[in-house]
Amino acid sequence: MSKNLLLISTSTTHGTGYLEHAEEEVKSLMEGKKSILFIPYARPGGISHSDYTAKAREAFAQWGVSVTGVHEYENAVQAVQEAESVFIGGGNTFVLLRNLYANKLVEPLRERINKGMPYMGTSAGTNVAGRTIGTTNDMPIVHVKTFDALQLVPFNINPHFLDPDPSSTHMGETRDTRIAEFHHHNRQPVIGLREGSMLRINGDTVRLLGPHSARVFLQSKKPMEFKPSDDINFLLDAY
Template structure:
């Protein structure tokens, strides 16, 4: 039975790393002692060691150990044996490229489908969708494919932003970009505002957080859904 938290972000304004969701994570990871951390997205270019240490420090607060995937001799075997997995944010293209490079797409998908608890934030959430084509990141590397884990039947746009009144920026909004995506693709896109997440328990897919979530479906007007709304039938 799948068990996922797919979060827009690791840090909300005025809060420390994962602080806004940490109490919830203590319950989510209650049956595991060690979390395997995938640091491949490397926010701001930090090293795998630096990123893993950041995750390690925060999970100590809920008495969980963290081991970086890069610390194992065989990343694929580490994924297969992991009690739980956390993939942090950063650059989605860098993350996906490294997963393909290490032949981890299928192992990661398989353990998630078989019930290994999975937490993703930002880039780590992007890879849960069908493709990464709705990420906000710059394509600074070129992965072999934009196809992602497909453990949920839609795409995700973390850090979704609404148009800001009187903003001097005259370029495209997130909504405009997603509408451009739907000129060429038909899968739904979930616009996750900061502090929101998607929780998956088996066949149940529920929106969580305090803000409304914006949903984009092919050939439909965008609409808003309240927290605790089921999106099981969104395909």
């Protein structure tokens, strides 16, 4: 079986409920599946694993999918090995990746997902699907022994991608500048996913979904904009 991924920039867009804007795509990803394993490690705002799982459970209940939290299992690796599908929610990317390694889930997740188990991520959960977490927007609130992520796709992702505000007087770096700095030290492509955007990977194809274009950064090139109808399959050939 081939890869089946849904990588969502943000779980909640302005004015819509949790996962609401992605409903059709989530249903399409989950076709024929009745359960999903939720990994709540990123703990947005420091929320507990149980409370975060309850939030995901409520959203999936309306679609007839049952949710269990990985922390509810005695053996997290086995939970991944036996899951029908997996969802990693947003929060802090460093806390998330540190816990994926601490619980020895990186390899088992990679193996199952590369064999076709449906995977969805939002925000930090989308970030860790890339080569490294080197393009996260989050603060490094805990240390991680490596920034290498699940590497389900051969490029990096910047979720919550934000265009510069021309009226701003703030001197902090723009997202474009930060990603250009990234490319002084790393060569993989980066895709900036605006809020409301998603990537749908099906085998050898990747499609941009949602209302916005996405910004693609290649090392030593000017940033490029791609619309949802454009062919962006070259991203899967990145080395």
